[in-house]
Structures are given as structure tokens and as C-alpha cells.
Amino acid sequence: MNEALPQSAVVPASDYVIIGGTGDLALRKIFPALLLRYAAGQVTDDFRLFVVCRQVISPEEFKAKLEPHCQPTLSGLDDGAGLLNRLMGLVEFACIDMSKPMSMTGLAESLMAKADAERPVIFYLSIAPSLFSAACQRIHEAGLVLPQSRLVVEKPLGHDRASSQEINDELLSVFREDQIYRIDHYLGKETVQNLMALRFANVIFEALWNNRYIDNIQITVAETVGAGNRASYYDNYGAIRDMLQNHLLQLLCLVAMEPPARFNADQVRNEKKRVLEALRPVRPENVVLGQYQEYAHEVGVPTTTETYVALKVLIDNWRWAGVPFYIRTGKKLKTRASEIVITFKNRPHDIFAKDGITDEINEIPNRLIIRVQPHEGLRLLLTSKEPGPGGMRLFPSELNLSFGETFNERLPEAYERLLMDIARGNQTLFMRLDEVLAAWEFIDPLVDLATKRIPLMYREGSMGPADDLLTSTGRAWFDPKEDA
Numbered sequence: 001m002n003e004a005l006p007q008s009a010v011v012p013a014s015d016y017v018i019i020g021g022t023g024d025l026a027l028r029k030i031f032p033a034l035l036l037r038y039a040a041g042q043v044t045d046d047f048r049l050f051v052v053c054r055q056v057i058s059p060e061e062f063k064a065k066l067e068p069h070c071q072p073t074l075s076g077l078d079d080g081a082g083l084l085n086r087l088m089g090l091v092e093f094a095c096i097d098m099s100k101p102m103s104m105t106g107l108a109e110s111l112m113a114k115a116d117a118e119r120p121v122i123f124y125l126s127i128a129p130s131l132f133s134a135a136c137q138r139i140h141e142a143g144l145v146l147p148q149s150r151l152v153v154e155k156p157l158g159h160d161r162a163s164s165q166e167i168n169d170e171l172l173s174v175f176r177e178d179q180i181y182r183i184d185h186y187l188g189k190e191t192v193q194n195l196m197a198l199r200f201a202n203v204i205f206e207a208l209w210n211n212r213y214i215d216n217i218q219i220t221v222a223e224t225v226g227a228g229n230r231a232s233y234y235d236n237y238g239a240i241r242d243m244l245q246n247h248l249l250q251l252l253c254l255v256a257m258e259p260p261a262r263f264n265a266d267q268v269r270n271e272k273k274r275v276l277e278a279l280r281p282v283r284p285e286n287v288v289l290g291q292y293q294e295y296a297h298e299v300g301v302p303t304t305t306e307t308y309v310a311l312k313v314l315i316d317n318w319r320w321a322g323v324p325f326y327i328r329t330g331k332k333l334k335t336r337a338s339e340i341v342i343t344f345k346n347r348p349h350d351i352f353a354k355d356g357i358t359d360e361i362n363e364i365p366n367r368l369i370i371r372v373q374p375h376e377g378l379r380l381l382l383t384s385k386e387p388g389p390g391g392m393r394l395f396p397s398e399l400n401l402s403f404g405e406t407f408n409e410r411l412p413e414a415y416e417r418l419l420m421d422i423a424r425g426n427q428t429l430f431m432r433l434d435e436v437l438a439a440w441e442f443i444d445p446l447v448d449l450a451t452k453r454i455p456l457m458y459r460e461g462s463m464g465p466a467d468d469l470l471t472s473t474g475r476a477w478f479d480p481k482e483d484a
């Protein structure tokens, strides 16, 4: 075991069946995460990892495809090459076409040979959503829907509420809700969970976390990359469905939710769902859609798909009445950063003003900045006295908590945590169906609006075209620092 890696709860030995195990997601995310958990001792030699795909692939070919994606991990470990070889010893291959009935019987024999109520059997659907229904049927007809079986699916789960309900109905015709793990990998990020610790393991912020003290909240998920080789997929989706429906709304829920009575899956998800249900439908004037200049050229045809969306969102409950949440996401922006900025209200009276009298308090407000990625951490912007004699001169100062520097160890990747939570049967960081549907309920009218509106063009390397959303209220976007 490598002591330099973070270690945590004991995970039961499991059978991980990765359907689509030779695809992009499996090679880039799933297997490298399993390798890191193997290095940390959570994945043990008693695990079995099944790669399911249509094309025949030898262990050597698979290892050659996987190795480049594991290089950053391997180079940082003692005996990285040996570790990958040992992990490969846990991998078994099954050549199965999920669209063909009764094609899973051979795999079923291998799985049943070790079947045990304490040994989770995890089916990870790393295939196109159009195959989800067929895959569930194969698992069912092979007799593999056992009490200890679990199903893992990734977004996109549909393109609107109705299609999401349809796909989920298909999953639920075979698996129970408590067996289904819907991944939004943002929820596996260290800082996203730290947001819950910050709010619910401390008293100082929670006391201020309401419309009495907070002026506005901004959530930015900015990417520097464009649609690139995903352009054909992305063009059918756009920023609203690709990012807003899931990642941004999840961050919004975690910032705005009430404290659950217990930190368990159902209570956390109940509170998140209440936030989604309290969202006020967004008026068209509070929506800005953008498209980066090169996008249509990349897609190869004229298109009005939005690559940027910004909204002013209001939450109709006692805590948040009147507090605007400004949320934005886009591609080809200036900085790659995901950040939540809580801006507090100004002090009610300025004792430092000349003669103690002032009509307007001109100051930099306190801000709490939660950096989700990269360089995870927290910054608290305060006002201090400038050192030295000669009067009370105020200047902005900063408390800075960089998680990377404070915790002298590597922060685990989101997939590492999520894969281990699935094996441990902990659904807290996965989306429940009613949450997914409540998110679509909010999103459907925005998608409809996007079909009728031409997006504003924005320059690559800018922060998008939504400044006017705030300037009319005297506020401005608080852009992520590039070197934060």
C-alpha cells in the first residue's frame, strides 16, 4: 500500500462490471480511479473488474490503451508499473453485444460463481443511453438482478423531463431506486463536499447564510475548451442541458439547501429537492445565451446552439427571498474555473467616514469564495486597517485556505470517491430520480426559450456576454482569478 495516498473507509470486495469498458469514459476516468483506489488499498486483490464490450480485445491491447491515461498516477507511485500489472490481474474480459438477447449468460456464470450477499455486483453502464434499456434487460434475463446488485448510470439521462422519465422508467422496471446510482461527478469533488462541512460543521457562516446578510450569490463554471471533437454530440445538447441541468443546479442546491437532520442519502437529497422545487421560473429577460465565435465553424453548419448560458435565479423561500443567484457556464472562456462567490451586504453604518456621517458606504463587501476547481480552496475577503500611523486607512485583505497546500496529500479525484461509495452502498452523492425530474422541470422552459432565441456571439477568451444581467442592479460578475 502506498502511504502517500489518502485512505478511508473499508470497502467490501466487489465485482465491478463495466459495460463499455473499452470506451473513453472507462479508460479516462473509471479505470484510472480504480487504479488509485487499488494503490490506496481500498480496491483489494479480492475485487473482480469485468470489461464488457463488443469487439474482442486482448489483455495486452487493453493495457496498452489504458496505460497512457494512468501515466500521471503511475509516475507518482513507487513501482507504478508493477501496480498496473497487478490491477490487470483482476480484470476479466467479456465480449457481449448488449442489443442481443441472452448474450450475458456466460458472464452470469462467472459472476454467480462468487455470488454472496455481502459482495456487491455493480453494473456500470458506460455505454450510450440508447443501450441502457437493452443492457438492463440483459442483466435481468441473466438472473443478475440480485439484492446486492447495483446499477450506475451517467448523464445525460434524457434531453427533457419526459425523456428522462422514460429512460428512468426503463431502469426502474428492472432495478429498485435504491440500487440505482446516477452520477454527477461534480458531487464527488472534494470542495463540493467541503461546502457541506463548511455550512453544517461550523456555526459562523450558517448564522449569516440568509437574505439578511447576503446580497447575492454567483456560481461560475467556466471552461477554456470548446466543443472540439464532441461537437456533434454537444450541438444536440448545448450548455443548458450539458452543464446547467446537472452541475450548476447541484452546486446551487448545496449552497441553498436547509441543514438536513442527518447526513444521510435521503435527508440530503430531500433538502436538495426542496431547493429545486422552490426555484422561481426564470423570466426571459433574466436569461443570457451566448455562442463563441468559432463554434459554428467547428460544427460545420450554421447552428444556434448555446455554448454559454447565464441566469438570474430566485428562490422562493424565507431564507433566500430577494437574494439573486447569478449562475453562468460557458465554453472557450478566459479561465478554467468553477467557483461559488457569496457576497455579503455592506455594513449598515460607516464609523470610519469623516465626521461619522455618510450617505453612501463605498467599500469592498465581504466575500466568501469557494473554489471548486482547480486549486480547491476557500478565500474570505475582509477589510483591514492599512498598517502604519496617519489615520485609519482601510484596505481589502484576504484569508486564504488552499486545500492542496493545507492537506499535504493529493486530493482524490471525484470518480475515486464515487466508485468507492457505490461499493459501500452510500447514495448520498448520487441523484435520486425525483431530484433529476425536479431539475428538468426548471430546465425545460429554458431549453424551449433557447430554441427560439439567437445566442449572442462572444469572443473566445472573454468571460461571455452577460455583463448586463448584473450592471442594471449596480452589481458585477466577480471573475475567477486565473492564478487562484
Ligand code: NAP
Pocket (backbone or CB within 6 Å): 019, 020, 021, 022, 023, 024, 025, 026, 052, 053, 054, 055, 056, 096, 097, 098, 099, 125, 126, 127, 128, 129, 131, 154, 155, 156
Ligand atoms: P465510447 O467511447 O463511444 O465507448 C462506448 C463503449 O461501449 C465501448 O466500450 C463500446 O465497445 C461499448 N459498446 C457500444 N455498443 C455496445 C453494445 N451494443 N454492447 C456492448 N458494448 C457496446 O463512449 P464514452 O464516451 O465512453 O461514453 C459512455 C457513456 O458515458 C455514455 O452514456 C456517455 O454519454 C457517458 N459519458 C461519457 C463521458 C466521457 O467523458 N466520455 C462523460 C460523461 C458521460 P465496442 O467498441 O467494443 O463496441
